[in-house]
Amino acid sequence: MERLSSIPAVQSRSRPRSPLAIALCVLIAAPMTAPAQEKPAPRELEQPVFARMLRSGDSAKPLLSLTEAGAKPLDTREAKLDLRIAFTTSKIWDPKGKKFDTVKLRSYQSPGTNPEVPFLAPTIVTSPGETVRIALDNQLPPQPDCHPADINVPHCFNSTNLHSHGLWVSPTGNSDNVLLTLRPGVKFEYEYNLPADHPAGTFWYHPHLHGSTALQVSSGMAGALLVRGERLPASDRTGDIDTLLRDPDGAAMHERLLIFQQVAYACRDSKGKIRTDDETGFWTCDENDVGEIEKYDDQFGFGVWQKSGRHTSINGTVLPTFDDLVAGRIERWRLLHAGVRDTVNLQFREMKAASASIEGLSGKALDNWVSKNCTGAPLKQFEVASDGLTHAKTIVKSENMLQPGYRSDALVVFPKAGRYCVLDAFAPASASITNAAEDRQLLGIADVTGDAKVADVEAYVTDALVASAHKRMPEGVRDSIVAGLRDHLRLDAFVPHKTITKSEVNGKGQTVVFDIKDKIVDGKKVGDIYLVDGKPYDPSAARDLILGQTEEWHLTSQRGGHPFHIHVNPFQIVSILDKNGKEVSVTGDLDKNGNVTDSQYANLQGTWKDTLFVKDGYNLYVRTRYERYIGEYVLHCHILDHEDQGMMQNVRVLVPDGKGGGISTTSHH
Template identity: 35%
Template sequence: MKPKLTILLFNMLALSISISPTVYAKSVVIINPNEFQLSPNGKPLELNVQMKKGEIFNPNLGKFDEVELRQYLDGNSQNTENNSLVAPTIRTQPEAYLKVQLNNKLDNDECKKQDDHNTPHCFNNTNLHTHGLAVNPGYFKKPDSKDTGIASDNVFINIKPNTSQPFQFEIPKNHPAGTFWYHPHLHGSTALQVSSGMVGALIVEGNRFPKIDNNNVVQVGDIDILLKDTDEKILMFQQIQYNKNGKIDDYSELENPTSWAKSSRYTSINGLVLGKLEMTQNKFSRWRMIHGGVRDTLGLIIKELPNSADFSDDKVIQQCREYGEFIDNKENKDIEKITRFNQLKSINFNTFAHDGITMAETQPTKLSVLQPGYRQDALISFPTVNKYCVFDTKLNDKNEINKNISNKLTAQLSENHDLYAKLINWVDVKKSTEREINIQTYLANQAKQKELPTQIINQIAKNDLSAFAPYKSLENEQVKNNKQELNFHIGNGFKISNKINDMDESKAYTGKQEDVRYLNFKTTDDSSYIDEWNLTSTLGGHPFHIHVNPFQIQEILNEKDEDVSGNPSNGGQYDVQFNNLKHVWKDTIFVPKGYTVITRTQYDNNLLGDFVLHCHILDHEDQGMMQDVRICDPNESLEICKARPFAGDTPKIQHSHH
């Protein structure tokens, strides 16, 4: 039986772009998604994939849209009414064995093999990807003639309707603690299933303390130990798409790049549209922000609503929308309203981690840019009991996913969009007697409570978090022959080339052995096995994502060949989304047309195997903007590495590319 669910979303009467003066009822509080309860006897989590009925509020029409969408459900929970249009959160730890039983309970849609596997297909077939985890990309236990084996982060598995697949993810001892996520990754159906809301947070929690020897940090710790008692907000940003019948049956709702913008729908947080977050005055909260959508760029900014402490919920929504959701395009520039918006006080995102990896410092910013696949952890505090509006703001064209190409594509909030900003949610602040302190003082106080060494406390007070940054910098490492190039291109398909700025030799995904990218093989006797990657795009902007292996940003060169990854206050070039990313570790990075993103990565020889890299605009990936990758054993020759069948452990009957 398909569970019936009524999603509690913001309930108000009709609002149009011109803003209705009256809004009725109250906003629903945004709470953290349900969490899987780990079994004490080691039983796997039961993750069911099935259709679910529900409702999503549509502010522009002032009504609930009834939907029936593919969803992840907790198979161990008897109360499906508590599930929202976001999957349950999974928590795990370093050195843990995360066990998941994925049960595909979707109807058999008689999926037929496509002549072109880059034509989206098999929408009820699925699999499971743990985005950002540095884990085995193959099998924990290889399949045989008797069973399907136990998979790890193997994206080549095709789990058909009415079948199940066990997974076991061995989290390495040295794995970073941080914010990750999980979603389906079957080539051909990924975008449709993620657009349905099949995404969930995956949190690796750490309790390791840093260690000092002779005034040197000899073992890094987890920043989690400083934040055990800090309020936590898990925020999954989604663009849930559906047609007029409340369903998403095929790619007709996705293939048009302007489909989300034209829908005039609102980004949801944990399944809620225009909900409210509850905070306490001058108390820091950890926001774990995850972009679990397919193609929208988010430019998040928090604005204080003046003299709003006693505003009702409906008045907050009305005022926030009046401040930001005004017409602003090339024909209609309302300088007065733009000035009024910009004069509102902005609250800092004190960002301390990108893509689940703690940085060597906190970075205060008024604008938090999230591209699909990005995660950011930030500490946020609100100094007054006024209400606060959280907007998705307009960026310039080059920083948007759907930048204007030949006047055909329009980003949701690009320069050609009518709205100056779009409200996502708002914040209700409760009065407290806490005094306002800065982020460094807060973290240093937390370190004192944990009785950390004085040296580390002093470092934290100076905004030095190097004792909690899990990866050493590769900036001074020598890279000789180990260099990789990649270019994204759209032209007669969605393609990737192994040369920067190259259109002629670009290819759509083939799944063939001869098109695999081989890495980590020995090129010289003294080679360091560190690769430097140069990433470009010749049409549009694309978020580059590689599985298993994070990378460190070295430089991001704009159209003028200027490095924009530095700090503009120290003489660096200004860039709305790339400033302060120099030497930051990530697993997903946006590559605008005309830019060159230079990264370095060092492969873990304990995680050899086959996986993929791709554009994280997932309909681009489904249609060919993906490439097979193999990490070779550095002790074997390239010829031996190439001789093994790609993803050869996956049985043909279960292989997604057969």
């Protein structure tokens, strides 16, 4: 019998299962029925479970290869995960009601799924050179006649597919092909062949079928995909940041994976209207209600998340407590915004001693509690990578503006023992998806123990990384790496891609314009039309690019802010100009007195990303290479309900024809 193995790459604290966990174990194994209300279980933050993947080298009956020492197990460098999609009935904590709401949502289920947090997919861990196979089994019920006349009207909520967000793999066949449709009852195996030079970093996976993406991701169908690397830098090549981020004893630096989700479930009255609280107007559920996500018109859209009163969850838990933190310990926090549309502005602030309990607080009452008790200066976050790609220089932040699809790898140190607020702080109007100042929200509380007291956190982190470099980096590059770290934590030896110079650009140039127009019928506005380059999504059309060329892209938006995301090939940021033509990719947005009003573009010049927020009226310039992979994929706005309603465009990378053009190897879909 074959042996299943998992990689215990992130340390987490195990604890006895609560009555809720036992009840949910039964739910996972048995037909899904609504559980009875129970006394709330402790809401300590759990680390996401790791996918139980069958690895070729772990088989009890492996293939054998002949060596001089005799027969040896043959590791074909493959790992397989079984991933089922089905409706799951479980519970989500409602802080204002001090109770769990029963919900029925589409979810991923796999061996090892945590029954306490079923609306969070398992974390896949892989490495460069490995092939990851995901056997997707769509067990959602059939939906006959789900295809509308307009493809940009949300539809077919039980059909799906899979996207490996950020992976540098082929977009065709059964690889990262988001143009496939997997209907209910269909089984399909995806195969991601990671090249040997794939960057090590934080990536993720989620559904990506046009018409149902937002609804499925908002239901919690998303998981982290970590690529771990062991390549040391050398004089002629860069290495993996993982080799530097080590504890004094040589073990991988203590890690913490935080997946932010915004599950917009709603309970409805007998007329189908969302049930709301008479006093606050927030969405609510009665004792016998079951929350669901089934509609776009009133569960997604401008300002809806704030009006709902729902809370951003971390690792599937609402308002968790972090209770295994140690003062003075440097940790690598892998932050992943797996929400659909609203900005998360992450801050850590020391809490006043003897603060009152937050139990039962929500809305204005909870915000007042935050104003009164979360008064400490924001802690520094040392971002070493974004979107899985290591920076040339660490970006020091006191707030971390995460847009949907963003990932941030940040080193975090709590300088002394105590309690800290984990906050989604106010996002400036210009920095947010909604173009309005978004409400501050408490995400959780961190309990920090230990006797250490760190006065200068930046010097403390620098000394630790310098010590690691002295101990572990190869002799030929050690001195230059140490000198770089001493120079404000430079990480040049670990950047996965070479800088794209202007002289390297040989393509014709590309322009992307996001826009939203009013949909007018009989002289009245009845909705919005979501556009890229003046057109809604057309699956029969594509932007043609040529393999081997290097392009500069110009990104802008004529209405609203939109996170631009393109599949397969990441891009390097060249310049970001505000509405007045001022460069803001170094300083961030400044007021007339030179004070930072929006920090999200600060220090981005020269960095690599795969998702980038495009402010209304700003002009962003990025460069990218088309290497190795041909085929058709997409670019789109990562506000996923915008994508579902037309803010997407197909892209084709063609084989060069030898005359400056390209040859298509596939027909349009």
